[in-house]
Amino acid sequence: MLPSLASAEEVNVYSARNEALIKPILDKFSEQTNIKVNLITGKADALISRLESEGKHSPADILVTTDVGRLHRAKSQGLLQPYTSEAMHKAVPKALRDADDQWYALTLRARPIMYVPERVKISELSTMEDLASEKWRGRICIRSSSNIYNQSMTAAMLVQKSENDVLTWAQDFVANFARPPKGGDRDQIKAAVAGVCDLAIANTYYLAGMLTDTDESNRAIAQQVKVFWPNQNDRGTHINISGAAITKHAPNQAEAQKLMAFMVTPEAQQWYAQTNHEYPVVEGVEWSDVLKSFGQFKAENIELFKVGELNGEAVRVMDRAGWK
Secondary structure (H helix, E strand, O other), X not given: OOOOOOOOOEEEEEEOOOHHHOHHHHHHHHHHHOOEEEEEEOOHHHHHHHHHHHHHHOOOOEEEEEOHHHHHHHHHOOOEOOOOOHHHHHHOOHHHEOOOOOOEEEEEEEOOEEEOOOOOOHHHOOOOHHHHOXXXXXXXXXXXXXXXXXXXXXXXXXXHOOHHHHHHHHHHHHHOEOOOOOOOHHHHHHHHHHOOOOEEEOOHHHHHHHHOXXXXXXXXXXXXXXXXXXXXXXXXXXXXXXXXXXXXXXXXHHHHHHXXXXXXXXXXXXXXXXXXXXXXXXXXXXXXXHHHHHOOOOEOOOOHHHHHHOHHHHHHHHHHOOOO
């Protein structure tokens, strides 16, 4: 339950990130401002549905979630409000915020190829498009098409290529799957190491989390795969974001704006980079040692709000390609 929801010294956050991945930095904000943060965590789609059902009576001030597809979904349902701020514009590059200032990126999430060096030569790898070639038949592990990371990856392709080109790629890419998609990103990495497939598509923070896990067996598995950055000679590796937005009926707007601004300070960005192993959106913030070990890379440079807008089209293409 959210206590004292309308207090002038409070801000209420609905977060799709689990508590361990956000509460420490919210506590730091409270220490510095004396503004109490009331945190509710849950699945992203459930929180968006909750915002919709609560309507103007919602106590939520800020929605924090992962993937631009969900931020766009909340915007398209009329659940957010614009927040135009010089400080936010300065901190968050234009490509990483909504065209109408209804959401802002907090972190970057890269989705490269992860391969097992014993079975894949690095010289064999090049682009995501190449993973549709016959040499990869039965060698790829990836999550299902219901996963929004894959939906956004496909939508990002649609921003840059024709629908027919993306459909042709998706059909051949699906034909190369080692098994029907199942499990999360960590499961794809584990399957590659177990020999189910030779390479996996996964976000880097999952591998970073395994490499720094207290569970020795997870560390041992993660140490057996390498990161390859595809598309370095053309459009760059696909990236997505975690992000935040002020809700349409936020009862504590001033406090919400202060928290939004705090989340893109170098201090907060450093915490994200070091603790969550996600890439900071603010230029100049140092990466964690694990992220450094994955190497520098050229990231996709497209306006991410377009990725959100093309989510439905991406799902239809994936369905037509037989991506389960």
